[in-house]
Amino acid sequence: MTDTQWPVFEVFHQQARGEPHVHVGSIHAPDAETALVLAKEQFGRRQACVNLWVVPIGAISATSYEDADIFQHGSDKSYREAYGYETTKRARSIGDTQEI
C-alpha cells in the first residue's frame, strides 16, 4: 500500500437519536477505528451528529442501474396504496367525518 492510498469507507451519519443513519459520503482510512475519527472530522464537523457508522466499500452489495426493470411493476398496484381507495367518501356517507 502506498502512503496515500488507504482503503475506502462509506460513512453513515445519524443526526439525532431516533433518526435513520444517512449515507453522506466516503473517506480513506487504514482501518475502521481511524475511519471513525476521520469521518467525524469530515462529516460531523458542523452539522449535529450523535452517531457515525463506517463500512468498508467492499462490504456493500448493490443492484445495477442496468437492472432498472427489477423495480418496475407490470400492472396497476394501487390496491396497496391509500390513494387507490375511495374510503373517505364512503365513511362520510355512513356518518364518520373524522380522519380515517
Next chain:
Amino acid sequence: MVQMARIETGDRPGDPGYEERLAAFEARVVRGDKVEPGDWMPHDYRQQLIRLIHVHANSEICGALPEGGWIPHAPTFQRKLALCAKVQDEVGHAQLLYRACETLGKSREELVEDLISGKAKYSNVFHYHARTWADVAIIAWLIDAAAIVNQAMMAEGSYGPYARALKRICYEEAFHLTHGYDMCITLATGSPVQREMIQDALNRWWTPIMMFHGPGDRESKHTAQLMRWRVKLKTNDEQRQMFLKKYMPKILNLGLTVPDPQLRYDEQAREWRYTEPDWEEFKRVVNGNGPASALRLRTRRMAHEEGRWVREALTAAAAGRTAPLPAAAN
C-alpha cells in the same frame, strides 16, 4: 462493488457503437438524470470532469493557505476562531472533492502529486499573497461570493458524486460569506485607516476577482461541451454577471470604488459593462507564474512530505505493528 470507476472501452468517437451510446447518454443527461460512477460515459466527459474537479479540489486546499497564514495575526479572538473554522472547512472541502474525483478513476496519490509537481492547476486567485488583514477580508467576502455563484450552479450538474459534494460545500459556504461580509463591513465603516486599508486591498484584488470565473465565452474552449453535458449550467460570462449584479451594489453601498473606469451598469442591456480582463495574464498566472505560485506549491509539498510520518504511523498501527518513529519527527 459500489461506486468504483469502470474503465470503459468503446467510449471514444470512432469506437463501434459509440454514436448510439453517446445519444442515449446525452438524452439521459438532458432529462436531468444524474450520472453515477459505474455508468457508461464518454471518455471526454470523464476526462473533463476529472480535470475540473481536480482543479476545484486544488483550489480549496490552496485557498486555505493565504488565510491560514493570518490566523496567528488576527486582530481579535473572535476573528481568529472564525478563520480557524473557515480554514478547517476549506481543507475538508478539498478532501470531499478529491474523493469525488477518485470515483472517475484517478488515484488520490496522483491527484496530490500532480498539484505539488505543478502539473495540475488551481484557481488564479490563490496565486496571490494576502498582504494585509484587509486582503483577508476581501478574499473571505468577494472570493467566497464568486465561488458560491459557481458552486451553487455546479451543484445542479450531471455527475452525482460531484453534485453531492457541492451540496455539502454550499451549506458551509453560508458561514464563509457571512463572516467575510462582516469583516468588510467592519473595515469599510471603521476608522480612516481601516477604510483606506480595505480600499487598497480591493484595488489590488479587483483584477484577480474579475478573472475568477474564467475566460469569456469567446476564449473558453471547454465551455460548450461542458454545457451540453450539463457539467456546467452557466457560462463563465453569465457567472461573472451574476456576481456583479449581486455584489457591485453592496460594494458601492460600503462607499468603496473599483479600479475599472469602464465599469458601469448598462440599463438597456441589463448587464454590467467592464474592461475585459487580460486573459494572457490569467493564463500565465494559472500556469504557475503568479506572485505566490512557487510559495503555494512549496507549502503543499512540505505539508505532504512532513506529514508522511503520520500516515505511516496510522498505517502501521492499523496493521497491528508498532514501529519506531523516524528521527525527523522527534
